[in-house]
Amino acid sequence: MNLAELAERAARQLPPPDGSGSQYVRPLPKLGVLRHHRPTSFEAAVYEPVVILVLQGRKETVLGAESYPMGAGECLLVSHDLPVIARVEQAPYLALLFDVDLDMLRSLYDEIAESASSTTEPRPLSVHACEASLVDALARYVALAGTRTDAAVLGPLIAREIHYRLATAAMGGMLRMLARHDSHASAIARAIAQLRHDFRTSIAIPELARSVGMSPSSFHKHFKAITALSPLQFQKELRLLEARRLLRAGAASVSDAAFDVGYESATQFSREYTRKFGAPPKQDMPRSSSTPAV
Template identity: 45%
Template sequence: MWGPLRNAAPPILAKSCTILSFAAPALVLAAQSGHFRRMDQSRFESLKSRALALWRAHGRETPVPGLVLTVSEVPAGPFHGLYRTSFCGVLQGAKASHLGERSYRYNAGECLITSLDVPVRAEITEAAPDAPYIAFAMDIDPGVVAELILELAAGDPASLPEPAALSVHPLSDRLIGPLERLMALAEEPRDLPVLAPMIQREILWYLLTGPQGAMMRQIGLTDSRTARISRAIAWLRAHYTGAVSVPHLAALAGMSPATFHRHFKAATAMTPVQFQKSLRLQEARRLLLSEGADVAQVGFAIGYESPSQFSREYRRMFGAPPGRDGAEIRRSLAVDARA
């Protein structure tokens, strides 16, 4: 996944929301408490056991396409990464994800819906050897959501609320059964390619018709504000080394510059320029993991003309200058590899 340093930096690749990142407490947005007590505890425990067994057998990447698992016996992070459009649920422990100045905290029995590919900071906040953090993430296919919207005969997209990149919700009881069946398919290679898409479609239907429905419609409707902003984000990810032109991005989104700027910040908690800077610096950190990567060369590769500005903004985001931060990360990875 990590390639060598090149003169032209590659497009930013997004990951599912089990990728973990940094914490900076600010505005906290979380689901209402109390739903966990209403959940079928025995079925929830069965799902948790299934997920843990699947992780022990296969690790993070499961045989089920688009489904990954995270298990940790200790609090972890901060880390930086990109969340892609996905449905993530915590089965044990707790996690916090941070987008700009917004913080989203979710515990066992809660889920995070990600509607846009966005750069985040996140951390596992609760985990222990006798009660490890256990979570799953399933990719959301906007095309499948669009098909389901036709079945739902949803209303006028103009009535949809302001888009948001992240949102926390209770993990509803009716999602537990299909999630466990989806995980069980990992051990059924003959059935997996036929049944997995059906079960994933069932899960997306329950999300579309549940408390997350408005957000899911934003994902599936091709002319929704979320879809329009997503087009601009895709362009930023592919061209993050160049200058940001808000009028150009607005044209891609089919909005006036002022309207685009307002909706982009409402969805991502960042301006387009701040979004691009986050993409650049996360790519710089990735490149610095390569042994012998020159700090100035990395800065130029991601679009900075001034080495001092690159070092200053890198330190502001990651808490250490690029050379030292890269060396510390490589050293910690070497320790982990020997452990």
Template identity: 45%
Template sequence: MSLDHLISDTYRALSELDPGSSINLIQGLNLAIVCDQASDSVDRQVYEPLFCLVLQGRKEIVIGPRRIEMRPGSALIVSHDVPVTTRVVEGTQQHPYLALVTRLDIAAIQSLYVEVAHELAPASTTSCIDAGEADEALIEAMQRLLAIRKRSLEAKVLGPLIHREIVFRLLQSHHGGMLREVLRFDGYAGRIAHAVRHIQDHYRERLVVSELAALSAMSLSAFHQQFKTVTGHSPLQYQKILRILEARRLLERGNKTVTDVALDVGYQSATQFSREFSREFGHPPRLRKAAEPASLSKH
């Protein structure tokens, strides 16, 4: 199965969806088509655990000090919820950046890992995001998943089986090491994943890193080191990014003042919030709110 065949099938699927959207969800398949054009601006967002197969164009992903370039045939694996900066660097209206994305439910694939763990190599990466070349078997599995999109019974019965095969092949891949690590019952990556979820659930609250380290059954120094190694950020930086991104979302809705938004996301000082927002996005929050109409929303 060549990438060209999958590109043709993806364009056919895209023609059945919303042509004006950059992210198109295929209902019932846990599959999305990303179709976008190159831009000078960057996007700050949080990637959830996912697998992304790039079909054409190029995209740049930055996590902490690392820079990952995605090109045709690149297979991206994300094992933890992680803040990233992204930019499409190659893609036009006639020849857009095109990719297939499927979400990875870490809890749901635990049983598969248990079955095959004894046959898998140890993790060769310490980061929660890594990319490598997709092999023919992985490309073929994605093509079969896309092919059943309009056959509801097959999507219901075969869809989960194909997803299981895709995860199996990701677990076997050279760059799937952190995905293997996060599934280990006694692995440090799993403990960091629990810490990440705790921060996400409580990002508005004051974060005491020593308490989070204790919850993760790690010493404070080891927790700091492992958290930053895996996510590219310190725990406090991670929390700040979540606050800032949520604040941006609230400002785009346009129905709250800057001070209200600052308080909603956990800041005690609107001045500090404005300073950190400006540092992150290059302009104060008031300009963001004034520049975008209240009806505009991102999905």
């Protein structure tokens, strides 16, 4: 199946356009289909482990100081939970998103071990031309949507194949490291999981390092190499993103959002929020219901 045919099949999973700027559905476990009808400005988010195959349009993702543009036929592979900013540069934009399952990846360790000696530098986020074998596996997985029995029987088999294709591809070096429980990549993944669970509380970084079996200096080095942030900077990103979610949902005032995510000072929160998002937190609060429609 070529890319145009896969794009047509993926688009059939989406509802008819409703006038909104984007649509997202999950027709199968681990699989998402995303469409943007218009270019977007940069938005901050935490990408969880995923492979994104662009079927139409162009998107740019930024991690730290590095930019990763991608277009039709290219894959973005993310190995860890990473704070990024991203925008759709060219629309209509259509993409498949397939979640990377760490347990499934580790179940393949014996099969992928032979590829672990690849000279390609392992990277937590990378963009590559999507290999034909991976496109084929994703296409067969998408074809299972709406076929309840086939999806139940064949879905797990194809999902396992997709993980195998990812881990043995040129871009899969970091996934091969994650397949090992005793690797630095796995230790940092465990630390990130702890930070995401406990981001509201003060965290002693030396204790966090010891909890994943690393010295503080080694922990800082490898954490920043993967996330482009220090552990405390990463925690701050999580706090600000959660505060923005609360404000946009109308679930909290500015001060309540600040304290809910772990800040002790609303003033400091507002300052860091404005520095991160380019506008004060009040700008992200929904308008009062008493505001007349125009």
